Amino acid sequence: xxxxYNFCAGPAALPEAVLARAREEMLDYRGRGLSVMExxxxxxxYVAIAEQAERDLRDxxxxxxxxxxxxxxxxxxxxxAALPYNLLGAGGTANFVQTGIWGSKAIxxxxxxxxxxxxxxxxxxxxxxxxxxPEDIVLSSDAAYLHYTxxxxxxxxxxxxxxGNDAGELRRPDGREVxxxxxxxxxxxxxxxxxxxxxxxxxxxxxxxGPAGLVVAIVRDDLLDQGRADMxxxxxxxxxxxxxxxxxxxxxxxxxxxxxxxxxxxxxIGGLAAMSAINDRKAARLYAAIDASEFYSNPIAPRNRxxxxxxxxxxDSRLEDAFLAESEEAGLLNLKGHRSVGGMRASLxxxxxxxxxxxxxxxxxxxxxxxx
Amino acid sequence: xxxxYNFCAGPAALPEAVLARAREEMLDYRGRGLSVMExxxxxxxYVAIAEQAERDLRDxxxxxxxxxxxxxxxxxxxxxAALPYNLLGAGGTANFVQTGIWGSKAIxxxxxxxxxxxxxxxxxxxxxxxxxxPEDIVLSSDAAYLHYTxxxxxxxxxxxxxxGNDAGELRRPDGREVxxxxxxxxxxxxxxxxxxxxxxxxxxxxxxxGPAGLVVAIVRDDLLDQGRADMxxxxxxxxxxxxxxxxxxxxxxxxxxxxxxxxxxxxxIGGLAAMSAINDRKAARLYAAIDASEFYSNPIAPRNRxxxxxxxxxxDSRLEDAFLAESEEAGLLNLKGHRSVGGMRASLxxxxxxxxxxxxxxxxxxxxxxxx
Numbered sequence: 085x086x087x088x089y090n091f092c093a094g095p096a097a098l099p100e101a102v103l104a105r106a107r108e109e110m111l112d113y114r115g116r117g118l119s120v121m122e123x124x125x126x127x128x129x130y131v132a133i134a135e136q137a138e139r140d141l142r143d144x145x146x147x148x149x150x151x152x153x154x155x156x157x158x159x160x161x162x163x164x165a166a167l168p169y170n171l172l173g174a175g176g177t178a179n180f181v182q183t184g185i186w187g188s189k190a191i192x193x194x195x196x197x198x199x200x201x202x203x204x205x206x207x208x209x210x211x212x213x214x215x216x217x218p219e220d221i222v223l224s225s226d227a228a229y230l231h232y233t234x235x236x237x238x239x240x241x242x243x244x245x246x247x248g249n250d251a252g253e254l255r256r257p258d259g260r261e262v263x264x265x266x267x268x269x270x271x272x273x274x275x276x277x278x279x280x281x282x283x284x285x286x287x288x289x290x291x292x293x294g295p296a297g298l299v300v301a302i303v304r305d306d307l308l309d310q311g312r313a314d315m316x317x318x319x320x321x322x323x324x325x326x327x328x329x330x331x332x333x334x335x336x337x338x339x340x341x342x343x344x345x346x347x348x349x350x351x352x353i354g355g356l357a358a359m360s361a362i363n364d365r366k367a368a369r370l371y372a373a374i375d376a377s378e379f380y381s382n383p384i385a386p387r388n389r390x391x392x393x394x395x396x397x398x399x400d401s402r403l404e405d406a407f408l409a410e411s412e413e414a415g416l417l418n419l420k421g422h423r424s425v426g427g428m429r430a431s432l433x434x435x436x437x438x439x440x441x442x443x444x445x446x447x448x449x450x451x452x453x454x455x456x
Numbered sequence: 457x458x459x460x461y462n463f464c465a466g467p468a469a470l471p472e473a474v475l476a477r478a479r480e481e482m483l484d485y486r487g488r489g490l491s492v493m494e495x496x497x498x499x500x501x502y503v504a505i506a507e508q509a510e511r512d513l514r515d516x517x518x519x520x521x522x523x524x525x526x527x528x529x530x531x532x533x534x535x536x537a538a539l540p541y542n543l544l545g546a547g548g549t550a551n552f553v554q555t556g557i558w559g560s561k562a563i564x565x566x567x568x569x570x571x572x573x574x575x576x577x578x579x580x581x582x583x584x585x586x587x588x589x590p591e592d593i594v595l596s597s598d599a600a601y602l603h604y605t606x607x608x609x610x611x612x613x614x615x616x617x618x619x620g621n622d623a624g625e626l627r628r629p630d631g632r633e634v635x636x637x638x639x640x641x642x643x644x645x646x647x648x649x650x651x652x653x654x655x656x657x658x659x660x661x662x663x664x665x666g667p668a669g670l671v672v673a674i675v676r677d678d679l680l681d682q683g684r685a686d687m688x689x690x691x692x693x694x695x696x697x698x699x700x701x702x703x704x705x706x707x708x709x710x711x712x713x714x715x716x717x718x719x720x721x722x723x724x725i726g727g728l729a730a731m732s733a734i735n736d737r738k739a740a741r742l743y744a745a746i747d748a749s750e751f752y753s754n755p756i757a758p759r760n761r762x763x764x765x766x767x768x769x770x771x772d773s774r775l776e777d778a779f780l781a782e783s784e785e786a787g788l789l790n791l792k793g794h795r796s797v798g799g800m801r802a803s804l805x806x807x808x809x810x811x812x813x814x815x816x817x818x819x820x821x822x823x824x825x826x827x828x
Contacts, residue, residue, distance in 0.1 A: 088489030092496050095708055100483065103491055107482040111475045117460030117787060119475055121667045121713075124464045124790055157529040157669055158690055161704035165688035193689055290705055295493045297529055297669045297707030316537035316688070317565055318530055332533035333662055335669030335707065336467055341493075415489060418496055 089440035092418035093237055093393060094270065095290040097435040101352055102344040121337045125330055134328075134336075137343030144349055144356055147279050147302060154301040154321060155329040155339050160186070160269045160288040162319075163299060164193035167231065167265055167284060169315035171307065172198060176228030179262070181247065182206040183215055184236030185424065186267060204230055212239045214385035221247055223256040228310075229263045229283060230254055235271035235390050237291070238422040240382070240429065242271060242390040246281045263307060270392050272300070273349060273434060275360030283307050284321075291392070292434050294342035298335050349434070359434055366432045366441045367391040373445045379452040397427040403455055404428070414447050416440075461812035464790035465609055465765055466642070467662040469807040473724055474716040493709045497702055506700075506708075509715030516721055516728055519651050519674060526673040526693060527701040527711050532558070532641045532660040534691075535671060536565035539603065539637055539656060541687035543679060544570060548600030551634070553619065554578040555587055556608030557796065558639060576602060584611045586757035593619055595628040600682075601635045601655060602626055607643035607762050609663075610794040612754070612801065614643060614762040618653045635679060642764050644672070645721065645806060647732030655679050656693075663764070664806050666714035670707050721806070731806055738804045738813045739763040745817045751824040769799040775827055776800070786819050788812075 090097040113120050116129055123130040138153050147153065156162075167190075168178050178194045179202045180187060194201040202224035205216035223230060235242040247264060248254050254262045263283025272287040279285065283304050290296035301321065308322040317323060323331055353359050371389060374380045374396050382389065382396045398404055407428065411419050421427035430444060462469040485492050488501055495502040510525050519525065528534075539562075540550050550566045551574045552559060566573040574596035577588035595602060607614040619636060620626050626634045635655025644659040651657065655676050662668035673693065680694040689695060695703055725731050743761060746752045746768050754761065754768045770776055779800065783791050793799035802816060 085484040086487075086489050087483060090490050090494050092494065092499075094705060095494060095497065097494050098491065103483045103493075107479050110479040110482065111459060111472065112457040115458075117458050118462050118789060119470065121475075122462050122464065122467060122469050125467065125668070126795070127464075127790070157531075157534075157707075159529075159704040162529075162688070162690050165690065196689060197686065288705065290708075295707075295709045296497070296705045297710060314569065316534070316691075317568060318534050318537065319688075332531040333466060333660065333668045335529075335667075335710070336662075337667045338669060338707070338709075417490060418499070423498070 086415075088415040088417050089436070089443055090417045091430040091432070091436065091440070091444070093422065093429060093431040094288070095296045096431055096433045098294070099345065099348045099352070099435045102341065102348050105344055106341060120340045123336065125333050125336050130336060133340050133343055137339060137346055140343065140346035140350055141300070144273065144346060145277055145279055145302075150305045151279060152303050152305065152308065152321070152325040154303060154324045155334055155342075156299050156301060156318075156324060157297060157335055159296070159299060160267050160286060161189065161193075163267070163286045163301065164190045165197060166315075166319040167286070168194045168198055169319050170311045170321045171229045171263070171265070171284070173311045173313070174228070176226045177202050177224050179204040179223050179227040179230045181216060181221060181230065181232040182208060183233055183241055184212045184239040186236055186238070186269075187233040190231055190233070190267065202227065207241070211383070212236065212241055213383050213388075215241060215243050215388045218245060218247060223254065223262055225257050227256045227262045229265050231265045231267070233267045235268070235392055237270040237393050238425060239384070240390040240393045240395040241384055241388050242392070244387045246278065248281060252281055263304070273356065273359070274363050274392055276356045289338060289342055291431075294345050295338045298338035298342060300342070362438060363391045363432065363434070366436065366438055367394065369441050369445060370394050370430060370432065373448055377448075377452060379456040380448060392433055393429055393431045395421055395425070395427055395429040406455065407451060410451060411447055416444055416447055458787075460787040460789050461808070461815055462789045463802040463804070463808065463812070463816070465794065465801060465803040466660070467668045468803055468805045470666070471717065471720045471724070471807045474713065474720050477716055478713060492712045495708065497705050497708050502708060505712050505715055509711060509718055512715065512718035512722055513672070516645065516718060517649055517651055517674075522677045523651060524675050524677065524680065524693070524697040526675060526696045527706055527714075528671050528673060528690075528696060529669060529707055531668070531671060532639050532658060533561065533565075535639070535658045535673065536562045537569060538687075538691040539658070540566045540570055541691050542683045542693045543601045543635070543637070543656070545682045545684045546600070548598045549574050549596050551576040551595050551599040551602045553588060553593060553602065553604040554580060555605055555613050556584045556611040558608055558610070558641075559605040562603055562605070562639060574599065579613070583755070584608065584613055585755050585760075587613060587615050587760045590617060590619060595626065595634055597629050599628045599634045601637050603637045603639070605639045607640070607764055609642040609765050610797060611756070612762040612765045612767040613756055613760050614764070616759045618650065620653060624653055635676070645728060645731070646735050646764055648728045661710060661714055663803075666717050667710045670710035670714055672714070734810060735763045735804065735806070738808065738810055739766065741813050741817060742766050742802060742804065745820055749824060751828040752820060764805055765801055765803050767793055767797070767799055767801040778827065779823055782823060783819055788816055788819055
């Protein structure tokens with residue numbers, strides 16, 4: 085068995101220790117005589133797994149007691165619908181900061197379902213290379229909530245701040261406070277986070293949490309009862325919270341694997357501050373290599389460069405195919421950029437080790453020397 | 457490692473050969489240097505896995521070419537919402553045959569979302585112990601489709617026929633043909649099936665397909681464009697069909713595991729006729745043991761007894777706790793009935809071997825001898 089370095093944007097690399105543990109427990113979970121996959125979600129053993137995962141996530145992110153943690157399904161894309169259903173019950177308009185493809189998809193779904201959505205700020209004018217500044221975010225007079233995408237996975241653009249005024253609040257023109265909702269799919273758990281600034285955080289699992297299919301939502305208590313009456317029952321944050329995320333059978337095995345990732349972050353890495361320091365080093369190493377070369381380039385304003393997704397292009401785009409073929413040959417997998425933008429992209433999620441970045445930087449230097 | 461016999465109603469037992477294969481490939485799929493969980497859903501390797509799974513399912517069920525196979529998420533419960541969204545675009549009313557708890561939940565969700573739902577037939581009067589006869593199903597004059605639950609997992613009640621007239625058609629009073637929709641979560645793949653009788657079949661994976669979280673829907677081509685304009689994008693059968701079930705990242709690992717189950721059914725079992733014969737023997741053995749005793753009983757009309765879920769009670773209900781404790785001690789897991797009905801339930805899905813039923817029947821005889 086050889087494990088290669090995997091720079092996939094998602095579904096992404098998982099910690100080898102997590103996969104090894106899952107393999108060990110695959111046919112017989114701790115002497116119980118069955119796989120976790122085969123357990124009733126109502127059984128004592130499974131409920132213990134599920135609750136431990138939630139506790140560990142709460143520990144890692146220091147989630148305050150007035151937030152509920154939900155484990156649901158359908159990817160972030162389903163939350164593009166579920167979120168407005170849950171927060172528009174009292175009327176008003178969903179507001180968005182638009183910084184790339186994922187934020188635009190969220191806007192599109194809100195408009196599709198509810199006709200209207202306000203763009204409170206957009207980086208479209210700069211080609212999504214720099215995030216709007218806090219003072220440029222202008223909420224509509226009837227804003228029900230503000231949604232943003234903490235890290236645009238495709239563009240490689242990451243917020244360097246949490247929207248809000250100096251007091252950490254978001255207020256619309258009439259002074260009413262507006263809850264902040266965030267798609268954190270590709271940056272959650274990459275470092276410590278002040279959850280108390282948010283109304284709702286959600287994240288598809290397939291980057292820093294676990295396997296695709298699972299979605300984690302962190303919802304402030306007072307927002308559980310803002311839902312529209314006409315929403316599909318499974319979308320309801322209130323119903324999910326009351327049922328411990330078990331309105332129906334949850335994605336049990338994915339939840340278990342997420343729990344193993346949380347344990348790895350706590351026990352093997354030492355928590356999110358330690359994880360953040362590693363992520364800083366990985367990203368700094370790769371961006372430095374790009375910046376030191378005229379052969380490679382990345383278009384994002386330095387303060388908004390994503391730590392998790394590093395897109396780059398070659399000065400001579402005709403060499404891209406060779407770059408991708410040779411990097412794969414060298415055991416550096418999935419460096420191809422998103423099909424909508426082309427070029428290259430190296431995703432440096434938590435499970436991508438520093439050695440992977442070293443190997444990539446070495447390969448890039450060697451490729452440039454040979455082909456540049 | 458000891459594998460016990462697992463009679464769980466869902467998430468249910470998986471074939472040991474499938475789990476062993478998943479274990480073997482967990483850290484390195486066929487020399488690719490990564491886990492299936494870590495693959496891009498757009499990569500050649502993953503697309504091959506996904507397409508092979510669909511081909512194998514098509515082979516097993518002899519799915520005609522004018523049907524699309526969708527791999528989606530959210531359990532059957534999400535389909536309780538998605539199905540009416542997809543089939544009520546031209547107006548009309550969803551019709552239901554109500555035979556137990558799951559069918560009633562489907563009715564409740566349709567009423568919740570669209571105000572109205574017609575009960576075309578119900579077994580409520582007989583306590584859901586016998587399925588309505590074909591001639592007792594009366595469609596409403598504006599029926600858009602008829603939905604039924606092929607096998608009620610909790611009640612242990614299974615249809616012994618596919619609704620329709622002698623020509624295999626369903627017609628409403630004005631003569632218009634009405635498509636048939638079926639929740640087949642707990643009986644799909646238990647035997648051969650005439651898919652051409654259906655408009656839509658859907659099934660949560662966690663019984664006979666794979667791990668919880670995945671849902672398979674089989675949709676006749678002409679029904680892809682009957683959807684309501686106001687449905688959440690991810691619910692759309694048309695959009696799922698066009699995107700090859702990849703509107704967004706699907707539950708990639710669950711889909712892979714489903715593919716391993718399909719291969720097991722084809723290669724190890726020999727197809728669904730062979731599987732059906734095994735399932736017949738398992739169910740016959742257990743029902744015979746129940747019927748031969750005055751200590752155990754099952755209330756369902758013989759022709760509607762489920763092959764997959766066998767609920768039973770003890771003549772003296774005070775012995776239930778002892779039965780459950782001792783059976784678990786004997787390595788016979790998850791025999792407790794659903795929390796809403798109590799008693800016992802043995803689920804005999806495809807992955808439960810005949811030896812498990814023998815062991816259960818032996819245990820039951822021994823328990824009766826000692827405690828009866």
